[in-house]
Amino acid sequence: xxxxxxxxxxDDGEDDVNPFADQKSNGKTNYSGGSFYTSSVPSAPNSRLSxxxxxxxxxYNSTVDISLDTASDLKKRERELQAWEAELKKRExxxxxxxxxxxxAGIVLEEKNWPPFFPIIHHDIANEIPIHLQKLQYVAFSxxxxxxxxxxxxxxxTTTAWIKGEDPKIWFLAIIYFILGVPLAYVLWxxxxxxxxxxxxxxxxxxxxxxYLLHIGFVIFAAVAPPIVFKGKSLAGILPAIDLxxxxxxVGIFYxxxxxxxxxxxxxxxxxxxxxxxxxxxxxxxxxxxRQGGR
Numbered sequence: 001x002x003x004x005x006x007x008x009x010x011d012d013g014e015d016d017v018n019p020f021a022d023q024k025s026n027g028k029t030n031y032s033g034g035s036f037y038t039s040s041v042p043s044a045p046n047s048r049l050s051x052x053x054x055x056x057x058x059x060y061n062s063t064v065d066i067s068l069d070t071a072s073d074l075k076k077r078e079r080e081l082q083a084w085e086a087e088l089k090k091r092e093x094x095x096x097x098x099x100x101x102x103x104x105a106g107i108v109l110e111e112k113n114w115p116p117f118f119p120i121i122h123h124d125i126a127n128e129i130p131i132h133l134q135k136l137q138y139v140a141f142s143x144x145x146x147x148x149x150x151x152x153x154x155x156x157x158t159t160t161a162w163i164k165g166e167d168p169k170i171w172f173l174a175i176i177y178f179i180l181g182v183p184l185a186y187v188l189w190x191x192x193x194x195x196x197x198x199x200x201x202x203x204x205x206x207x208x209x210x211x212y213l214l215h216i217g218f219v220i221f222a223a224v225a226p227p228i229v230f231k232g233k234s235l236a237g238i239l240p241a242i243d244l245x246x247x248x249x250x251v252g253i254f255y256x257x258x259x260x261x262x263x264x265x266x267x268x269x270x271x272x273x274x275x276x277x278x279x280x281x282x283x284x285x286x287x288x289x290x291r292q293g294g295r
Contacts (some may be wrong), residue, residue: 005024044083074254121186125195129242144190146265147215150222151178154260157236157254164248166233173234181218193276198239205280209273216269223262 110122129137129167151174158166158174186209196204223239236258245252 023112071127073271111183125194129194129197135198135273136272136279139189139195140193140276143265143268143272144185146261146268147185147219148182150180150219150258150261152266153254154178154222154236157251158234159259160254161244161248164251167230170230170234173229177235179200185215205242205276208276209280212273212276216266216273219262219266219269222257223266225259245263 021218055131112119112122114121123141125137125141126136155171155174155178158170160169162171189208192204193208193212195201196208221236222235225232225235225239227239229235231240231242231243236255238256238259240254241259243252244255
């Protein structure tokens with residue numbers, strides 16, 4: 001029969017470890033049969049975590065070294081940027097005031113924007129010319145470009161004539177026509193018309209009429225090309241074309257094309273001066289011009 005003081009039947013057999021027991025002792029006191037006895041048990045391995053490595057002596061006293069020179073350079077650059085920004089704002093304000101003063105005085109700052117790939121002139125019909133005059137201005141501009149093309153084709157025609165045995169002087173004259181004709185046409189009649197439409201200036205209208213009539217006269221002269229200068233072959237007109245078509249058919253064809261181009265240029269130019277004159281008379285600019293001339 002089991003004794004009165006048998007061990008606990010629910011005991012799982014594991015030894016309880018008293019957390020308050022002296023950890024230096026390797027024994028364990030048990031009670032059995034009315035007497036206490038001490039049993040020797042192997043000591044449990046140390047279950048404590050290993051201590052962290054020691055920090056360096058100056059770990060909490062270390063400081064981050066920042067170069068004073070670097071900090072001063074940053075402050076210096078910041079001051080320079082602020083000064084540069086202030087100077088830029090000042091210049092922008094000066095430019096804005098000048099633009100406003102010019103606008104109040106009726107002065108338009110012309111920035112070169114044409115042709116787009118190599119700007120050499122100012123040209124902005126869509127934004128500067130009144131909408132009811134834009135079509136006429138575009139046609140006038142096409143006559144200027146047409147003159148440029150006619151003079152360039154004239155160089156091609158005289159070059160073929162020179163290759164076929166004609167006097168080389170006709171080629172040099174064609175080059176002179178182009179070098180002088182292109183810039184003079186812009187300065188003498190196209191730009192005055194552009195500014196006249198933009199500012200309604202009677203004086204510029206008169207300047208345009210004077211030199212545009214000379215332009216029309218030159219184009220008609222070139223289309224006919226009478227034998228005045230080197231038998232007329234320095235200009236690709238109808239008379240030298242007839243003279244050359246028999247002996248040099250290719251050269252004659254080039255001259256006939258030149259004659260056609262000059263004719264188209266003359267017809268467009270006549271239409272432009274007619275329309276500009278009608279606007280000039282209908283807008284009262286003619287009367288204003290007469291009043292200015294009588295003063």
